[in-house]
Amino acid sequence: MRFQHSAPVRAAFPDLVAGVVVATGISPDVSVGARIDEFTGRARARLAGGTEAGLPETQAWRRAFAALGLKPTQYRCASEALLRRLRIDGDLPRLHPLVDLCNAISVAYAVPVAVLDTDRISGDLTVRHAHGDEEYVTFGGGVERPEPGEVIFADADGRAHARRWTNRQSGWSAVHAETSRVLIVAEGLHDTAAADVAGLLDTLRAEVAAHWSAPVAHALLTGAAPAFDVPSRV
Template sequence: MQFEHSAHLRAAHPDLVAGVVQATGITATADVRQRAAGHLARARERLAGGPESTFGEIQAWRRAYTAMGLRPTQYRCASEALLRRLRLDGELPRLHPLVDLCNAVSAAYAIPVAVLDLDRVDGDLTVRPAHGDEDYLTFAGDIEHPDPGEVTYVDAAGRAHARRWVNRQSGLSAVRADTSSVLIVAEALHADAERDVTGLVAALVADLTDGWGPPVASAVLTAATPRFTVRAAGVPGEEVAPATR
């Protein structure tokens, strides 16, 4: 299986950098609360200096949404929505250890992070403008079709795993109690995206290793290296050094 952003999308967003981590052996019983709390503390510290709307990472996504014809305050990128909730409520909801961890990492770095159950993704996964006939499963169980031109994650079966790029994930590939194999994707568009995504990936590798064991593979994708190969179990991948704490 291959994961990549389409050439059309990269041409429209040349500053795009994506971090990808493949992990197996995921369970719903791991205790990563301390690591998640550390990331949330970092997010709260940054929010103390000003609201999330002032962050360069968020502003870059707002500009991208405006360029795509979307109102950025109506359709917030996932990291902005998390930071806004953290600022207003003081906490983030607990759903699943891995989801909670990735939400905390997303808030700490102000970068959207998606977690997809690989057993529910059919074949290659491409981030591209929709044709309009892709099937998107909501968390309520309804089927929607992304608007033509709307950026989404599309697999080989024509199923859409996101709406409005990094606004909302699909209920189909969302992490469940029985999820064991995942693909984690972080995407950024701001000036220091490559540096920050590299740090985010390294932090996730350290967190996953502590909670579930070493990930199968990880990489930082740019225009020069745009594709990630999801590896079969037992096939070693590229290692990323743990982040400095």
């Protein structure tokens, strides 16, 4: 499998930086509560100075969503949505230890993080503009068609694994109790994204290895190095 951003997406958003982690041996019988508390504590400290809307990371994504024709306050990037929930509800939802940990890291860095079950992805996975004939499966099992031009995570079978640039992740490849192999993607568009995503990538690698003792492969993707070949065994 190759993970990449399409040339048109890269051309439209030349400052995009992505971090990718591949891990195996994932299981749900891990306790990550203390680490979640630490990362959400970092996020709360940042939110003490204002709302998530004022963070440079969020503002960069709002500009990107606006450029794609999306209303930034109607469709929020994944990290903004989580930060908003943390600020309003005081906590984040609990779904699966790995997902919960990645959500906490996401709010700590204010950078969107997507976690996908690689066994549910067919062939290459490309972040690209939708044609409009792709299939997206909701968490409820319903089927949707992304709007033409919408940025999606699309595999070789034309299945969309995320809509509106991870604003909505598909239930098809979401991590569940039986998931053992994952692809984790973090993306930043703000001025210091290169350094921040690199730091987030290091954090992800350390946390996954510490809790699951999982072999990990990783890459930092930029315009100069836009693709990552996911090893069949890691």
